[in-house]
Amino acid sequence: MDNRIPVTLLTGFLGSGKTTLLNKLLSHSKMQDSAVIINELGEAGLDHILATQVESEHIADNTVLLNSGCICCSLKNELADTMRDLFFKRALQAIPEFNRLVIETTGMADPGPILANLMNEPVIESTYRLDAVVVTIDSVYGLAQIANNPEALKQAAVADILLLTKTDLASAEQVEELEQKLTSINPGATQHKIMNGELDPAFIIDVGLFGLTTKQAEPQRWLRAPSQAKLPKGTLPQKVHDDEIVSFTVTMPNPLYWRDLKPVILKLCQTHGEKLLRLKGIIHAEDQPSPLAIHAVHFTPYPPTLLEGWEEAEPSSRIVIIGKGLDELEIRKILMQV
Numbered sequence: 001m002d003n004r005i006p007v008t009l010l011t012g013f014l015g016s017g018k019t020t021l022l023n024k025l026l027s028h029s030k031m032q033d034s035a036v037i038i039n040e041l042g043e044a045g046l047d048h049i050l051a052t053q054v055e056s057e058h059i060a061d062n063t064v065l066l067n068s069g070c071i072c073c074s075l076k077n078e079l080a081d082t083m084r085d086l087f088f089k090r091a092l093q094a095i096p097e098f099n100r101l102v103i104e105t106t107g108m109a110d111p112g113p114i115l116a117n118l119m120n121e122p123v124i125e126s127t128y129r130l131d132a133v134v135v136t137i138d139s140v141y142g143l144a145q146i147a148n149n150p151e152a153l154k155q156a157a158v159a160d161i162l163l164l165t166k167t168d169l170a171s172a173e174q175v176e177e178l179e180q181k182l183t184s185i186n187p188g189a190t191q192h193k194i195m196n197g198e199l200d201p202a203f204i205i206d207v208g209l210f211g212l213t214t215k216q217a218e219p220q221r222w223l224r225a226p227s228q229a230k231l232p233k234g235t236l237p238q239k240v241h242d243d244e245i246v247s248f249t250v251t252m253p254n255p256l257y258w259r260d261l262k263p264v265i266l267k268l269c270q271t272h273g274e275k276l277l278r279l280k281g282i283i284h285a286e287d288q289p290s291p292l293a294i295h296a297v298h299f300t301p302y303p304p305t306l307l308e309g310w311e312e313a314e315p316s317s318r319i320v321i322i323g324k325g326l327d328e329l330e331i332r333k334i335l336m337q338v
Contacts, residue, residue, distance in 0.1 A: 002305065004129040005087070007101045007118060008205060012136030013145045013152040014107030017165035020197035021136060022104055030201045032069035035090075035098035037082055039075040039105050059095055071098050079103070079114065080121045087127050100205065101128065108151050111135075111158050112277060115297045125303065130295075131208035135159035139170035139193075142178050146185070156185050157245045157322055158278045158297075160224060161204050164193045185245045188224035188320060209293055209305065219282050219293050219307055223320060245277075246326050250335050252317035258285035258292065258304075260338045265294065265301050268334050273299030275326050281319035284312070294319070 012018045025031055057065045063073040063086075075082050089095045105114060111133060118130055135155045138145065142164070145152040156162065162182050167175055179191060192203055209222040252261075261283065269276060279296040283304070291312070292304040321331060 002129060002209070004127055005099065005101055006131035006206060006208060007103060007128050008131050009103050009105065009111065009114060009118070009133045010136075010204075011105040011109055011111055011114075011133070011155050012107065012163075012165075013138065013142075013149065013155065016107065016136040016138040016142070016145075017163075017194075017197060018104055018107070018136050021163065021165070021194070021199065022102070022197075024197040024199065025102070025201055026066055026070045026072070027068050028201050029068075030205070033097070033099040034102060035071040035073070035086055035095075035100070036102045036104065037073055037075050037079070037086070039079070039103065039109070063089070063095060065096065069096070071095055079117050080124055083118075083128060084121075084123055087123075100131070110151055110154055112154065112298050115158070115278075116300055120300055120302065129209070129305075131206060132160040132204065133158055134161045134163065134204045136163045136165050137178065137182065139164050139167045139175050139178055143174075143181055146181065153185070153245060154277060154324070156182055156189075157247070157324070159186055159189045160222075161207065162186070162189045162191045163199065163204070164191060165197070166195070167193045168195045185247075186322065187247055188322075190224070219291070219310065222293065223280055223282055223318070245322070245324055246328060247320070247322045248328055250319045250321065250332055252283070252319065252335065252338070254284070254315075254317065255286045256284065256317050256338060257287045258283065259287055261285070262301075264335060264337050265296065268331065269296050269299050269301050271334070272323065272326060272331065275323045276321070277324060278322040279319060281317070282307075283317045283319075284315040285317075291315070 010018060010022065022036070026036065059065045063071060066072055073082065073086065090097055115130065118124060118128065137156065146156060164175065164178060175193065182189070182191060192199065209219060276296070276298055281294040283292040283294055285292060288306070291307045291310060293307055294304045295302050319335065
């Protein structure tokens with residue numbers, strides 16, 4: 001069981017429909033116990049949200065209570081500072097209690113440093129947990145944006161959930177081509193097509209490592225291991241270009257000991273951190289009382305989560321790697337050192 005506050009990171013390239021989606025989400029009854037951090041460039045701040053939430057009430061600095069019951073605040077300082085401030089205001093009852101947090105980033109944001117910020121600060125890591133990375137993709141311009149902008153490509157690559165927006169404005173051929181491209185970039189992500197920002201929050205909220213009602217681990221759903229066709233026996237991974245996104249799963253040998261794997265994961269991050277966009281894994285270690293969920297972004301591995309009470313009929317340790325221009329064969333060799 002994990003009682004930390006789940007965090008949804010909502011990102012997507014400029015004009016992909018994040019704000020429309022967020023406005024619709026904040027008016028939904030299922031979002032009443034949510035807090036939202038808006039990371040906006042310029043002086044607009046919360047204006048684009050408050051314009052549709054006319055009964056909003058200011059309750060603290062940079063913080064408003066929306067008519068839906070959601071708490072909304074504008075990012076003025078570092079993200080970690082804002083998250084700590086929200087949590088302490090919640091603890092002091094200066095704001096209503098919230099049970100989830102949504103962070104909307106700017107369209108040009110690289111999600112890697114934001115994820116690192118979420119998981120590398122002691123106070124943040126002890127009070128919040130990443131639930132899912134949700135990325136909006138413009139169905140009309142998404143292919144061009146991914147091809148021409150590194151940020152758009154990285155956003156698609158690290159997503160847990162991909163939302164194809166403006167599908168009513170795109171042709172069926174455009175949508176199909178975009179779906180295929182996104183599958184090639186990130187085969188483990190779940191894709192949903194939406195119009196006018198209309199979406200049931202259940203598709204993107206509380207879809208991570210822990211279930212909403214039971215708060216018990218659901219790691220297979222969280223891992224979202226890409227399903228890829230098996231290569232013929234003896235076939236080695238192919239060399240990739242430096243700008244090519246790759247996603248693959250490494251099945252670890254048994255028996256396995258965390259004391260041996262931990263320094264190998266650290267070495268992997270130190271050696272390939274610049275190209276390593278995301279690492280997720282489920283580890284069945286002989287020296288641990290329960291399976292572990294592990295996670296890393298770029299150079300930083302984060303404290304593992306003990307999956308108490310969760311078992312698999314056929315225990316299998318596996319690690320999903322997502323990166324840009326990674327040498328799959330070399331990484332497999334590193335991981336197989338344990």
